Structures are given as C-alpha cells and as structure tokens.
Amino acid sequence: xxxxxxxxxxxxxxxxxxxxxxxxxxxxxxxxxxxxxxxxxxxxxxxxxxxxxxxxxxxxxxxxxxxxxxxxxxxxxxxxxxxxxxxxxxxxxxxxxxxxxxxxxxxxxxxxxxx
Amino acid sequence: xxxxxxxxxxxxxxxxxxxxxxxxxxxxxxxxxxxxxxxxxxxxxxxxxxxxxxxxxxxxxxxxxxxxxxxxxxxxxxxxxxxxxxxxxxxxxxxxxxxxxxxxxxxxxxxxxxxxxxxxxxxxxxxxxxxxxxxxxxxxxxxxxxxxxxxxxxxxxxxxxxxxxxxxxxxxxxxxxxxxxxxxxxxxxxxxxxxxxxxxxxxxxxxxxxxxxxxxxxxxxxxxxxxxxxxxxxxxxxxxxxxxxxxxxxxxxxxxxxxxxxxxxxxxxxxxxxxxxxxxxxxxxxxxxxxxxxxxxxxxxxxxxxxxxxxxxxxxxxxxxxxxxxxxxxxxxxxxxxxxxxxxxxxxxxxxxxxxxxxxxxxxxxxxxxxxxxxxxxxxxxxxxxxxxxxxxxxxxxxxxxxxxxxxxxxxxxxxxxxxxxxxxxxxxxxxxxxxxxxxxxxxxxxxxxxxxxxxxxxxxxxxxxxxxxxxxxxxxxxxxxxxxxxxxxxxxxxxxxxxxxxxxxxxx
Numbered sequence: 001x002x003x004x005x006x007x008x009x010x011x012x013x014x015x016x017x018x019x020x021x022x023x024x025x026x027x028x029x030x031x032x033x034x035x036x037x038x039x040x041x042x043x044x045x046x047x048x049x050x051x052x053x054x055x056x057x058x059x060x061x062x063x064x065x066x067x068x069x070x071x072x073x074x075x076x077x078x079x080x081x082x083x084x085x086x087x088x089x090x091x092x093x094x095x096x097x098x099x100x101x102x103x104x105x106x107x108x109x110x111x112x113x114x115x
Numbered sequence: 116x117x118x119x120x121x122x123x124x125x126x127x128x129x130x131x132x133x134x135x136x137x138x139x140x141x142x143x144x145x146x147x148x149x150x151x152x153x154x155x156x157x158x159x160x161x162x163x164x165x166x167x168x169x170x171x172x173x174x175x176x177x178x179x180x181x182x183x184x185x186x187x188x189x190x191x192x193x194x195x196x197x198x199x200x201x202x203x204x205x206x207x208x209x210x211x212x213x214x215x216x217x218x219x220x221x222x223x224x225x226x227x228x229x230x231x232x233x234x235x236x237x238x239x240x241x242x243x244x245x246x247x248x249x250x251x252x253x254x255x256x257x258x259x260x261x262x263x264x265x266x267x268x269x270x271x272x273x274x275x276x277x278x279x280x281x282x283x284x285x286x287x288x289x290x291x292x293x294x295x296x297x298x299x300x301x302x303x304x305x306x307x308x309x310x311x312x313x314x315x316x317x318x319x320x321x322x323x324x325x326x327x328x329x330x331x332x333x334x335x336x337x338x339x340x341x342x343x344x345x346x347x348x349x350x351x352x353x354x355x356x357x358x359x360x361x362x363x364x365x366x367x368x369x370x371x372x373x374x375x376x377x378x379x380x381x382x383x384x385x386x387x388x389x390x391x392x393x394x395x396x397x398x399x400x401x402x403x404x405x406x407x408x409x410x411x412x413x414x415x416x417x418x419x420x421x422x423x424x425x426x427x428x429x430x431x432x433x434x435x436x437x438x439x440x441x442x443x444x445x446x447x448x449x450x451x452x453x454x455x456x457x458x459x460x461x462x463x464x465x466x467x468x469x470x471x472x473x474x475x476x477x478x479x480x481x482x483x484x485x486x487x488x489x490x491x492x493x494x495x496x497x498x499x500x501x502x503x504x505x506x507x508x509x510x511x512x513x514x515x516x517x518x519x520x521x522x523x524x525x526x527x528x529x530x531x532x533x534x535x536x537x538x539x540x541x542x543x544x545x546x547x548x549x550x551x552x553x554x555x556x557x558x559x560x561x562x563x564x565x566x567x568x569x570x571x572x573x574x575x576x577x578x579x580x581x582x583x584x585x586x587x588x589x590x591x592x593x594x595x596x597x598x599x600x601x602x603x604x605x606x607x608x609x610x611x612x613x614x615x616x617x618x619x620x621x622x623x624x
Contacts, residue, residue, distance in 0.1 A: 020284075025276075032283050039287045043294030073297065076246055080290055083253045087286075090260060091279055097264070098272035113274040114347045 005045040012038040025095050025105040032091060036084035040077045047073035118175040120166050121188045123159045124198050124237040128152060128205075132230035139223055146213060149226030153206040156233065160195075160202035167195035168592070172599065172609045174243065182610040183307040189243040189610060192596035193443060197240045197370055200450050203578070204362045205233045207571035211458050212355035214568045224265055229359065232258035239367050243610055245293050245303045245379075248371065252289070252335075256282050259364060262356050263348065274348030281344040285334035292327030299324070306610040309378050309603050310619050318382030325380040325387055332375070336368025338428060339397035342421045346405060349420070350413035350470075354461030357413060361420055362454030366446055369427045373442065376431060377600040384434065392432035396526050399425030403533040412460040412470045412545070415537055416453070419496065422530055423449050429523060430511055438514035439597035444590055445507040448495070448582060452504065455492040455575035459485070462564045462572065463545060472541065477550030486546045488569075491576040493542065495583065497535035503582035506590065 012034050019031030047070060055068040099105045131152030135145050166173060167190050174189040176182060190198070212225060235255030242248050260282075264275040297303055299321060300311045312321060334341040345365070349357055372391070380387055402422025409415045427449070430442025460470065462485060467475045479486045495502035500509075508531055515524040582589055599605050607616065 028280065032280070035284065035287045039291045039294070042291050043297070046294045046298030048298060070301075072303075073294070076294070076297070076303075079246075079250065083250070087253070087257065087283060090257065091283065094260070094264060094272070094276060094279060097267060098276050101267070101269040101272045110273045110276060113270045113277075113351055 001049050002045060005041060005049070009038050009041050009045065012041065023107045025099060025107060025110075028107070029088070029091055029095055033084075033088055036080070036088070040080050040084070043080065044073055044077050047076075118173060120159070120163050121173060121175045121190050121241055122177075124156065124163060124202070125234050125241065127156055127159055128230040128234040128237070131155075132227040132234065135227035135230060139227070142223060145223075145226050146209075149230065150206070150209045150213075152230055153202070153209040153233075156202040157206050160199040163190060164195045164199045166190075167192055171595075172605055174609050181612070183302055183304045183615065186247050187243040187304065187306075187610055188241045189306075189606065190241055191599045191606060191609075192592060193370070193373065193600060194240045196443065196447060196592065196596060197366070198237050200447050201233060201236050201240070201363055204359065204450060204454050205229065207454065207458070207575060208355050208359045208362075210567050211358070211461075211571045212353075214565055215353055215355040215461060224261065225356075228258045228262045228265070232262065232359070232363075236363055236367055240370060243305050243606075245296070245305060245308065247303075249286070249289055249293060252286060252367075255364070255367065256286065259360065262359075263352050265356070266353060268351070270351040274351035277344045278348040281334055281341075285331045288327050288334075289331035292324040292331065295327070296321070296324040304610065305374070305378055306603075306607040307619075309381070310607050310611065310616060312379060312382060314620060314622075315382065321380065322383055322386065325376075325383070326390075328375055328380070329372070329387065329390065332368045332371045333394065334368070335365065336372060336428070337365050337398075337421050337424050339394045339401060339425075342398065342402070345421060346409075346414055346417045349417040350411065354413075354457060354464065358454045358457035358461070361416065361457050362450045365420055365424055366427075366450055369424060369442075369446055372428060373431055373439070373600065377434075377439070378603045378606060381603070388432045388434055391428055392520075392523070395425045395429040395432055396523060397425075398422065398428070399526060399530040403530045403537070406537045407533060407540075410472045410544075412463065412472060412475075412541065413457070415472075415541065416456050416460060419534065419537065420453060422534065423453070423496070425530070426508070426511055426527065429527065430514065433514055433518050433520065433523075434601075435514055435518055436594065436597045436601055437510060437517065439600055440590065440594040441507060441510035441514050443593040443596050444510060444586075447589065447593070448503040448507045448579075451575050451578050451582075452492040452495050455572055455579070456489075456496065458568070458572045458575070459489050459492070462568055463489070465564050465568075467545075472544040474551055475545045476548040477546075479546040481550075488572055488576055489546070490542070491579055493538040494535075495579050497538045498531045499535070501583045503579050503586065506583065506586040510590065 016031045016034035016038055019027045050069045052067045052069045055064060055071040057064050102109055131148055135148050138145050172191045174187055177186050232255055235251050235258060238251035239248055242251060260279050263278055264271050300308050302308050337345045349360055399422045402418050406415045406418035427442045427445050430438045464470050469475055495504040498504040498508040512524050512527050
C-alpha cells in the first residue's frame with residue numbers, strides 16, 4: 001500500500017511540476033492544486049498506514065480496545081486541505097483579476113515588474 | 116497569569132482585526148481601531164519582554180494538554196524580542212498609513228488585514244509546534260496576499276501573482292518536510308522533536324526534512340537562489356504595505372531558520388550549516404549587485420533586503436554565541452532601519468512625484484530635514500559608526516574572524532562597501548543633484564505627507580540612533596537570546612516534564 005501511495009505521490013508531483021512550468025496562468029493553478037494534493041498524500045502516507053481500528057474509545061472504557069490508527073496525521077491533512085482550498089480559491093480570484101488587468105493569461109506578459 | 120502574556124500578542128490583533136472588519140464601512144473608526152490596537156500591541160509586547168527578561172523563558176499549554184501532545188506556546192528571549200520589534204513596526208505603519216491611504220483611498224481593508232498579518236507573525240514567533248508554525252505562516256500569507264493586491268493596479272497583480280505563486284510552493288515544501296518529520300519521530304512539538312532527534316543515531320535520514328525546511332524558509336527569507344520573487348513584487352503595493360513587508364515578512368523566515376536550525380536540526384551541522392554558509396555569502400553578493408544595477412528607489416531598497424538577509428543567516432551559519440547574537444542584533448536593527456527607509460522613500464515620492472532616481476533631485480536644498488531623516492537609516496544600513504548598523508556588522512565580522520572564516524569576513528566587508536555605494540548613489544541622485552525639473556503633474560496622485568508620515572519615521576530614526584549610541588542593552592539581550600538558542604535544554608525542559616525527558620532518553624538504545 002505504501003508503495004502504491006508513493007507511486008501515486010510521485011505521479012501527481014510530476015504532473016504538478018509539468019503544469020507549474022507551463023506558460024498559461026490557469027495551468028499554473030492546476031499545478032498548485034495538484035501540488036497540495038501530492039503533499040497531503042505524502043503527509044498521510046509518511047505517518048504510516050496502519051490497517052487498524054479507528055481511534056475511538058467505547059463508552060465506559062478508558063482506553064481503546066486494540067491497536068488503533070494514529071489520528072493526528074488525518075487531522076493534519078484535514079487542516080492542510082482546508083488551508084489549501086482557501087488559498088486555491090484566493091489564487092483563482094487573483095488570477096481572474098490579474099488576467100483582466102494584464103489582458104493575457106500568458107505568463108510571458110507578466111514580467112513588467114521584474115526590471 | 117504570567118503565561119497569558121504569551122497569547123496576548125496573538126489574540127489582541129485578531130480581536131482588533133475582527134472589530135475592524137465589522138466596521139468596514141466606517142473608515143475613520145476603523146483606522147482608530149487599527150492604531151489603538153497597534154498601540155496596545157506595543158504595551159503587550161513590552162509586558163512580554165519584561166516578563167521574559169525576568170523569567171528567562173515562559174510557556175503556555177493551550178487547553179492544558181501536556182506538552183508533547185497539545186499545542187504549546189513558548190516565549191524565550193529571541194521570540195520576545197521579535198514580538199517587541201514587530202509591535203513597534205506595526206504601530207509605525209498604522210500611523211504612517213493615515214496619510215498614505217488617504218491618498219490612494221484604499222483604506223477599507225488595510226487595517227484589519229494588517230492586524231491579521233501581525234497576528235500571524237506573532238503566532239509564528241511564539242509557537243512551539245511545527246504544524247502550528249505552518250498554520251501561522253498561512254495566516255500571515257493570506258493576509259499578505261490580500262495586502263499585496265489591495266487597490267488592484269496592474270503592476271500589483273503582476274508582482275502579487277509571483278509572490279503568491281512562490282509562497283504557495285514554499286508552504287507545500289514546508290508541509291512535506293513536516294509530514295516526513297512526523298513520520299520519523301511521531302511528534303510535532305519542537306522541544307520533543309529536538310529531544311528525540313538528539314537520541315537518534317543516524318541523523319542523515321532527517322536531512323530530507325531538514326533540507327525541505329531550509330528551502331521553504333529560505334524562500335520566505337529571500338536567500339540566494341530563491342529570492343527572485345522579492346524584487347519583482349515588493350515595490351508594487353502602496354508604500355506603507357511595502358514597508359511592512361520589507362521590515363517584517365522576510366525576517367519571519369530568518370526567525371524560522373534560526374529557531375529550527377539551532378533547536379531541531381542540530382545533528383548534521385556540517386552539511387546544513389555549511390549549506391547556509393554558502394547560501395548566505397551568495398545572497399549578500401547577488402543582493403548588493405542587484406541593488407547597484409537599479410535606479411528606482413523602492414527597487415534598490417528591495418534588493419538591499421536580500422543582501423542584508425545574507426548577513427543574518429551568515430551569523431546562524433557560523434554558529435558561535437557571538438555570531439548568533441550578532442545575527443539577532445542585525446535582524447532587529449534591520450527591521451527598524453529598512454521599514455524606515457521605505458517610509459522615507461514614500462515621503463520622497465510624494466514630494467517629487469516619482470520613485471525613479473532619474474526624476475528626483477535637489478532635495479537637499481528644498482528639504483534639508485528630510486535629507487537628515489534619510490541620512491540616519493541609510494548610513495546605518497551602510498554600517499557607518501556610530502549608527503546601529505555599524506555595531507551589527509562589527510559584531511558579525513568579529514565573530515567571523517574568531518572562527519577563522521577570513522573569506523567570509525572579506526566578502527561581508529566588501530558587501531558593506533557596496534551597500535554604502537548604493538546609499539551614496541541615492542544620496543547623490545536624490546539629494547545633491549540639481550532637480551531635473553520634470554513636470555510635477557503626478558504629484559497629486561501620491562498625496563501630501565503630514566505629521567502622520569513624519570512621526571513614525573522620526574521615531575524610527577531616533578530608535579536607530581538610540582541603538583547606535585547605546586547598543587549595550589540590546590546587544591547583551593541578544594547575547595542572552597543566543598545563549599538560550601545554543602543551549603536548547605532550556606527550551607526542552609521548559610516545555611517537557613522531567614519524567615518525560617528521562618523516559619525518552621532511556622528508551623533510546
């Protein structure tokens with residue numbers, strides 16, 4: 001399972017880098033979205049995939065019955081997904097305004113502030 | 116009660132920001148809230164500095180979850196000092212922007228966003244949890260994204276998009292490093308991670324995380340191969356926002372580097388600190404050369420941020436107590452001086468109607484006090500004694516020589532001369548040269564500088580003079596902060612119970 005996840009992460013990251021390096025602004029945003037997915041999957045996988053019970057304590061017990069999955073990486077990934085989603089929405093809105101202001105979605109036309 | 120002081124620098128700006136958002140339609144009340152919150156922020160930061168200088172290090176466990184499990188906040192001397200200086204900058208910017216934003220009529224979101232930004236910055240300084248650090252970075256980033264593009268001119272969108280793009284990539288790298296570290300250690304608390312890493316036999320496995328952290332923080336700080344976003348974007352927003360970013364944001368990256376590479380990743384120092392050493396020298400040189408090639412005030416100043424960041428990280432790379440104290444002193448000095456230089460360049464632009472040195476001139480004749488006001492931070496940045504920059508460079512170069520890095524010392528001195536060259540270029544062009552008498556039609560667009568513009572610049576100039584003529588208190592405080600950084604057991608023992616520390620150290624083979 002880890003191997004499968006690792007391959008998936010690599011594939012997503014490769015697609016992400018390809019999109020990031022395109023000249024079109026919207027493809028860049030697709031790249032950013034893929035990047036956050038790849039990283040979320042990486043966090044989730046590197047924390048260890050345990051085929052165990054959910055970390056829930058039964059009523060009346062003080063400890064979970066058997067080996068349980070680590071709940072923290074899931075919480076981390078959830079937070080990261082929410083943050084990534086918010087940033088993605090902002091980036092989309094920004095790119096719309098930027099395309100309107102610059103009059104093109106070709107990143108080659110975005111270099112007037114460099115010099 | 117003492118512990119609550121830690122969380123106040125975060126809660127206060129958030130509360131002020133929410134209040135400001137609720138009153139978005141009433142710009143007068145909103146700016147009053149912004150300034151009042153920043154002024155209170157200075158008081159709170161002073162209280163925190165006082166508490167920390169009495170107790171050395173204080174911490175707070177949120178929700179009373181014990182340290183390795185819950186999220187902790189900790190204020191050692193470095194964090195308290197950074198919170199203090201960020202509060203000063205926030206107050207100065209809030210007052211300055213009364214004039215700046217009146218001119219451009221964009222005040223509706225400025226104050227709440229600035230307060231959220233400050234909350235994020237303070238949170239990053241005070242947290243003791245790596246994932247929490249990531250969250251505070253994001254708070255800071257989303258506020259800075261909005262500030263960068265508020266107003267919506269074409270260059271702002273162009274520059275802002277690059278800023279957003281590179282920062283999203285940096286955050287992703289940081290998160291990846293964090294996930295890998297959690298996979299290896301099973302903890303995100305910095306003290307716990309430091310403790311567990313110190314028990315680890317083979318440190319090279321952690322280097323993957325360490326390098327991801329290094330790259331992420333270097334992008335934020337603007338170190339050598341990662342700095343191209345900075346001169347492309349920092350000069351585009353209104354000057355008050357540029358000044359806030361120039362003063363504070365890159366230093367958060369420097370702070371994160373200082374924290375992580377003195378506390379968490381201290382095993383394979385020859386590789387990690389060696390990389391930072393080389394990057395620092397390259398940063399200093401490229402930054403100062405970039406500045407020499409520019410003729411726009413804001414762009415020259417932007418490139419100087421980069422070259423000065425190199426000095427700070429050089430202090431970290433040398434890793435002696437004097438060097439780290441010098442890096443901390445340098446950071447504080449640079450935040451104040453650089454913010455001030457941006458604010459003054461705003462006043463100059465309003466007077467002359469341009470940011471380009473080719474269209475400015477004769478200010479020494481027409482505005483001698485402005486010349487004096489510029490002189491102090493500019494030549495402090497160049498390192499002229501007895502201004503604050505001299506002591507910062509002096510301590511750093513002395514530390515370099517102590518550790519026998521003669522080449523680094525030579526490069527640092529050379530970059531200092533080049534910095535001085537840039538400052539004299541501005542001085543010669545903007546102040547001494549006869550006015551080129553271009554049409555002043557654009558003047559009205561920049562507005563008028565009144566008392567609110569001059570007050571913060573004068574205050575920052577006085578602080579620069581104060582640090583310069585009486586550098587001992589700040590420098591000894593920086594030395595104590597460096598001592599704490601180099602002896603992480605203070606940090607670890609403050610957060611973790613002794614039972615836990617003993618259990619971890621004995622569990623290791």
